[in-house]
Amino acid sequence: MALKLDGKQLAAEVEQRLQAEIAAGLAQAGRQPGLAVLRVGDDLASGVYVANKEKACGRIGVASYRTHLPATVTASEVLDKIQALNIDERVDGILLQLPLPSGLDEGPLLAAIDPEKDADGLHTLNLGRLLKGEPGPRSCTPAGVMALLARHQIPLQGKRAVVIGRSILVGQPMALMLQAANATVSVAHSRTNDLASLTQQADVLVVAAGRARMIGAEYVKPGSIVVDVGIHRLPPDPAQGPDAKSRLCGDLRAEEVEPLASALTPVPGGVGPMTVAMLLVNTVARWQQHCGLPLSLRDLLP
Ligand code: NAD
Numbered sequence: 001m002a003l004k005l006d007g008k009q010l011a012a013e014v015e016q017r018l019q020a021e022i023a024a025g026l027a028q029a030g031r032q033p034g035l036a037v038l039r040v041g042d043d044l045a046s047g048v049y050v051a052n053k054e055k056a057c058g059r060i061g062v063a064s065y066r067t068h069l070p071a072t073v074t075a076s077e078v079l080d081k082i083q084a085l086n087i088d089e090r091v092d093g094i095l096l097q098l099p100l101p102s103g104l105d106e107g108p109l110l111a112a113i114d115p116e117k118d119a120d121g122l123h124t125l126n127l128g129r130l131l132k133g134e135p136g137p138r139s140c141t142p143a144g145v146m147a148l149l150a151r152h153q154i155p156l157q158g159k160r161a162v163v164i165g166r167s168i169l170v171g172q173p174m175a176l177m178l179q180a181a182n183a184t185v186s187v188a189h190s191r192t193n194d195l196a197s198l199t200q201q202a203d204v205l206v207v208a209a210g211r212a213r214m215i216g217a218e219y220v221k222p223g224s225i226v227v228d229v230g231i232h233r234l235p236p237d238p239a240q241g242p243d244a245k246s247r248l249c250g251d252l253r254a255e256e257v258e259p260l261a262s263a264l265t266p267v268p269g270g271v272g273p274m275t276v277a278m279l280l281v282n283t284v285a286r287w288q289q290h291c292g293l294p295l296s297l298r299d300l301l302p
């Protein structure tokens with residue numbers, strides 16, 4: 001039976017720590033940390049994610065400033081808003097919620113965010129800092145995975161790690177972080193031949209392919225650590241009758257992997273809550289920096 005790598009539990013612990021750090025620095029800083037959340041258009045899932053992030057801010061004492069622009073907005077109007085947030089002294093972190101409506105190119109807009117206020121850690125400068133091992137905001141999802149592995153004292157040095165997925169959001173920074181922790185890392189992607197023979201060598205397997213229930217027992221080395229980054233909503237199963245509800249699942253066929261792996265992240269309740277927690281870590285760390293406070297969160301930023 002695999003150990004459950006409980007992201008919900010760890011995210012709650014991280015929030016408690018952040019709350020204490022904010023309380024400790026508030027008098028010297030003279031203001032709360034601030035996160036600006038910029039949403040464009042009406043993507044439904046984005047609406048839920050934004051609401052979750054704002055709730056998390058409220059729980060720990062981060063002020064959240066929401067801007068919701070219509071899908072018809074022009075790139076230059078979004079740019080104006082980002083530039084206004086860049087110089088807003090209440091704001092330590094800026095988050096541009098993705099995906100953007102079709103017709104808006106995220107590249108130049110992400111690049112316009114002040115790298116010192118880059119709550120998502122996706123700015124080119126911050127990806128470069130990660131590559132070079134320099135401190136800075138880190139991509140939230142892979143940073144959350146690293147925090148989960150560290151919390152469970154999972155050794156990475158000298159281990160064979162395989163990351164499925166090479167996106168800038170997840171796969172690439174994940175591979176860099178595992179490598180920085182001295183794992184030997186391979187990155188698989190949609191053009192990889194014979195994926196199973198690669199993943200079967202993995203002591204640590206991180207799956208971020210964005211394909212619901214793609215990875216089952218035949219891909220997994222017995223005793224390995226398996227992290228499921230994927231998140232998908234499946235339609236109700238008609239076999240469960242007319243009252244069946246939609247369900248969440250990951251990129252794993254978890255029921256097959258669970259008996260084989262030594263540790264596994266659940267979906268939901270694994271990587272998802274850690275992504276939000278790391279957004280808060282990035283924001284509070286920026287606040288400490290902007291306000292000249294001691295930088296006490298380095299251990300949480302891989
Ligand atoms: P993406 O679509 O940008 O990238 C998917 C990657 O997987 C690509 O590099 C592609 O080459 C690779 N891939 C696709 N099919 C493959 C296959 N058959 N074999 C091997 N590789 C394959 O997706 P993303 O933004 O990196 O996100 C990946 C998943 O993680 C999605 O399900 C997404 O919803 C989820 N996600 C979850 C969180 C969270 O907080 N839990 C955060 C970000 C992303």
